[in-house]
Amino acid sequence: MIIVRLQGGLGNQLFQYAAGKALAHRLNKPFKLETITSLQKDKKRSIALQGLQGDFALASPKEVKEFLTFPSLYRHNTAFFSRFGRNIYKEPHFHFDKNFSCLKDPVFLDGFWQSPFYFQDIESTIRKDFTVKPELVSKVLEKGKELEQRSSVAVHVRRGDFTNKAATSYHGILSAFYYEKAIGLIKEKDPSACIYFFSDDIEWVKQNLAVDKNVQFISSFENSAIEDFYLMTKCRHNIVANSSFSWWPAWLNTNSDKIVVAPKKWFVDTTINTNDLIPPEWRRL
Known part of the structure; x- marks a missing residue:
């Protein structure tokens, strides 16, 4: 056993x-x-x-x-x-x-x-x-089809529980610079990329990230966790936060031409060896 x-x-x-x-x-x-x-x-x-x-x-x-x-x-x-x-x-x-x-x-x-x-x-x-049960995501199936048909980029911005003092001292919070650089990297390789922000703090995203008109915002307060998870797996590319919740949709993404960007600094304590966490084909910034 x-x-x-x-x-x-x-x-x-x-x-x-x-x-x-x-x-x-x-x-x-x-x-x-x-x-x-x-x-x-x-x-x-x-x-x-x-x-x-x-x-x-x-x-x-x-x-x-x-x-x-x-x-x-x-x-x-x-x-x-x-x-x-x-x-x-x-x-x-x-x-x-x-x-x-x-x-x-x-x-x-x-x-x-x-x-x-x-x-x-x-x-x-x-x-x-780890395939999501379709009956649990019936509300977002059409959105999932949209993401599959477009050159979509799932950008996961996790703040919420990461902003409390204990979590911040351990995990840290990714900067706007990381996200802007990651988006720029993907758009350089795929100019038709459409950005979809998945976040528990959409207002912070709107106020702190230089985004163009070709973006959509998906709030975690409007969907269940499993719905957000499902939608992120349907995107063509992924920009992940320092969070296992966004790591998995990027890994489960089956697009052969996908670009995945992940942060070099996963924890505040840089002595923690995270080299085995990130697949070699992903880009680290």
């Missing part, structure tokens, strides 16, 4: 699922998701994967107890359990962990696993699992 601990929002949960699924595939073992020590105790988060096509089976309390004798205590003392628990593997650092491929069954995975290297062997399966 492979169990992966779910934590964070949709983008984080996608990475966790993909890594766990890949390991289970390699070992030919059952795979389940654990929420007892994390999401069930987090009032701000929930299971965000249920709008996708994959089989997101949840581990039962009994199955979790095979690894964690006292699951309710794990959230408060992960270091103790990682050292003395049974078959618990905690992610040692942000970049790709080469020891991951050596793990054996059974194992409880606790980490973020933010690198495509973890699931590169089952890429087609992950793309299929």
Whole structure:
């Protein structure tokens, strides 16, 4: 049995699922998701994967107890359990962990696993699992067709929760300069590009970015998270924020001629190695 601990929002949960699924595939073992020590105790988060096509089976309390004798205590003392628990593997650092491929069954995975290297062997399966259920995006299907037919660029500007003091000190906030330079780079290669801003702060975008008339604004307050996610996957090109939520639509984008721009600085702490997060064909600014 492979169990992966779910934590964070949709983008984080996608990475966790993909890594766990890949390991289970390699070992030919059952795979389940654990929420007892994390999401069930987090009032701000929930299971965000249920709008996708994959089989997101949840581990039962009994199955979790095979690894964690006292699951309710794990959230408060992960270091103790990682050292003395049974078959618990905690992610040692942000970049790709080469020891991951050596793990054996059974194992409880606790980490973020933010690198495509973890699931590169089952890429087609992950793309299929992360297809959005059409009934959840019926309201925006026509907009999706429009994005597919145009030389559209999804520009994700995430501010909202990133503007509070704690988040800013860790993640940082991307500058207007980054977005303007990224848009310029894509327009240089694709002059017909049409810009679509996806943001939780449209007013900031309008006031701070030098945009022309050929733009549209898509507010995250008008759509659900899964609708925005779906629409960003339908764009021809992507400009991503330092956010796993915008990383995934760019990766899932199947256009062979796509241009993806991502920030060089993903975190405020530049000692965190993010080289394994960004695919080599993406441009970093």
